[in-house]
Amino acid sequence: MKGERHLPRGSDELRRAMAGVPRAFACCEALNRLPYADQDAIGRAWAELTGRPTPARFRLVPPLHSDHGVDLRVGADVFINHGCTLNDIGGIEIGDGTMIGPNVSLISSGHPTAVAERRAGIVFAEIVIGRDVWIGAGATVLGGVRIGDGAVVGAAAVVTRDVPPATLVAGNPARVLRPVG
Numbered sequence: 001m002k003g004e005r006h007l008p009r010g011s012d013e014l015r016r017a018m019a020g021v022p023r024a025f026a027c028c029e030a031l032n033r034l035p036y037a038d039q040d041a042i043g044r045a046w047a048e049l050t051g052r053p054t055p056a057r058f059r060l061v062p063p064l065h066s067d068h069g070v071d072l073r074v075g076a077d078v079f080i081n082h083g084c085t086l087n088d089i090g091g092i093e094i095g096d097g098t099m100i101g102p103n104v105s106l107i108s109s110g111h112p113t114a115v116a117e118r119r120a121g122i123v124f125a126e127i128v129i130g131r132d133v134w135i136g137a138g139a140t141v142l143g144g145v146r147i148g149d150g151a152v153v154g155a156a157a158v159v160t161r162d163v164p165p166a167t168l169v170a171g172n173p174a175r176v177l178r179p180v181g
Contacts, residue, residue, distance in 0.1 A: 001125040001144035002162075005090075006112070008121040017068070017089055017122075024049060024069040032063040050074070061102075067109075075131070090124030090143045095131035101155065104135050108143040130165065139174075152180050 007014040031045035042062065043054035049069035058074065061082040066072065071088040075096035083103040086092055090108030094100070109124035111117075125144035129135070133147050136155035147153065147163040154170030154177075163169050168177045 001110075001123065001142065003125040003144045004123050005125065006121055006123050009119070011121070014121055020068050020070060024066050027069055028063075028065055031060075034062055036061050071108075081137075089122070091126035093126070093128045095129055095133065095149065097132040098129055099134045101135055101137035101139070103138045105140045107140065110143065150180065 007017060027045065027049040031042065031049065034041050034045060039059060042060050043058060046058065046060060047054045049066060050072045051070045055074055055076045055078060057077040059079045061080070063082060064080065064084055064086065066086045066088055068089045071091045072086060073093045075094060075098070077097045078094055080100045081102040084100055085105040087107045087109055092106050092108055106127050108127050109122050112120065112123055127141055127143060128146045130147055130149035130151065132150050135141070135153040136157065138156040139153045139159065141147070141153070141159040145159050145162060147159070148165030148167070150166040151163045152168045153159055153163065153174065154168065157170050157174040158172040159169065159174045161173070163174070164176065166180050168180050169175060170177055
């Protein structure tokens with residue numbers, strides 16, 4: 001991952017990061033019991049998860065899964081559809097006006113790929129999603145990726161590299177198909 005950092009097993013930094021996981025899971029469990037129609041309660045649950053005020057015109061369709069919560073930064077007028085996974089230990093920033101389809105996964109952390117290092121800690125890198133982005137159903141965005149303003153990520157795409165502004169990407173791995181206007 002571009003911009004990847006490594007937290008070794010046994011380090012104080014990894015212990016601190018992992019200490020937030022049970023809290024985030026509990027927040028998500030509470031949020032996921034709420035009906036979609038009660039957006040006020042969903043907004044309060046989101047604020048509890050992220051430790052930040054809920055942005056203006058934020059909409060969320062439960063269920064949602066997050067492994068940390070406090071490393072999520074979301075702009076105004078963002079819509080997150082049902083079944084999304086936001087693994088945010090590496091940080092996830094979502095710009096104003098962005099729409100995230102159902103079953104999208106934003107994965108900012110993982111494990112080293114080398115077998116000998118795989119259980120030796122975690123790796124992570126921030127995901128930054130610009131303004132007015134549309135991420136289609138079932139897409140996956142991996143750590144270290146930046147998605148430019150106005151871009152569209154096609155359904156089921158696996159985004160492993162930066163996406164230029166105002167472009168449509170699709171496929172596995174996602175590739176630029178054309179500009180969007």
